[in-house]
Amino acid sequence: MGYLRKNIEAMAGYVPGEQPAEGDRAVKLNTNENPYPPSPRVMEALRVPADRLRRYPDPLANKVRDIVAGMFGLRRENVLCGNGSDELLTLxxxxxVGEGEAIAYPTPTYSLYPVLAAVQGARVLEAPTREDFSLPVEELERARARLMLLCNPNAPTGVFTPVEAIGRIAARFAGLVVVDEAYVDFASDHAMRLAAERPNVLVFRTLSKSYSLAGLRFGYAVGPPELIAGLEKVKDSYNVDAVSIALAAAALQDQPHMRANV
Structure with missing residues (x-):
């Protein structure tokens, strides 16, 4: 008798990029890490008082929420912090998405998406990109799915879809649209205005790429307060630790350093 759910036994798990051994002189390109160090403010913030570590962290990371809200002219209630944007995707x-319901996304794209669908027992509706790797807008608009995941700029193609096009998709799509902006700091525009205006759009960001903090695991979601409050219900009690909160806040407060490195 197997103790795992049948869909878990049958699925293939996500395989993270290989991490070279300490001292390996290989040029590492497989997981798109930033070759530059994080902001000096991050290093200063590492001096977290030891007394703070014996206490539980702020369960909502409100210091970072306030910084992010200030960056985009939003409120704290529009922001949720996570243990990397991968955790936010999981949440x-x-x-x-319930068992048997559908998740839609274009292909090729981030390989974690089908894994999350498989864990949930959800169906996937894959819409192949066009020959130039642009989005199949009409197919996505018609998709009968609870959730749509759009990585923008897309990985691995690098193609950036204009925000106006994503807005049109969101206006015609009956479900929730998540814009995964892991690489958005390498583009010329972003979808935060959609997250502020539309009731069915969330934008996810990570500090792994442009902020040189892949080893920290910190991300945030921006969207309507009702959706953010719903995600708060299903997250771990303390999903980001005190050190991560301090370092993420320091990195976000040094925008000139980030801009100089992208």
């Missing part, structure tokens, strides 16, 4: 699938 949105867990909260919004």
């Amino acid at each position: 949105i699938v867990r909260a919004c």
Whole structure:
């Protein structure tokens, strides 16, 4: 008798990029890490008082929420922090997609998406990109799915979809649209205005790429307060630790350093 759910036994798990051994002189390109160090403010913030570490962290990371809200002219209630944007993707699938319901996304794209669908027992509706790797807009608009995941700029193609096009998709799509902006700091525009205006759009960001903090594991989601409050219900009690909160806040407060490195 197997103790795992049948869909877990049958699925293939996500395989993270290989990490070279300490001292390996290989040029590492497989997981798109930033070759430059993080902001000096991050290093200063590492001096977290030891007394703070014996206490539980702020369960909502409100210091970072306030910084992010200030960056985009939003409120704290529009922001949720996570243990990397991968955790946020896990939360949105867990909260919004039931067994047998569908998740839509273009292909090729981030290989974690089908894994999350498989864990949930959800169906996937894959819409192949066009020959130039642009989005199949009409197919996505018509998709009968609870959730749509759009990586923009897309990985691995690098193609950036204009925000106006994503807005049109969101206006015609009956479900929730998540814009995964892991690489957005390498583009000329972003979808935060959609997250502020539309009731069915969330934008996810990570500090792994442009902020040189892949080893920290910190990300945030921006969207309507009702959706953010729903995700708060299903996250771990203390999903980001005190050190991560301090370092993420320091990195976000040094925008000139980030801009100089992208």
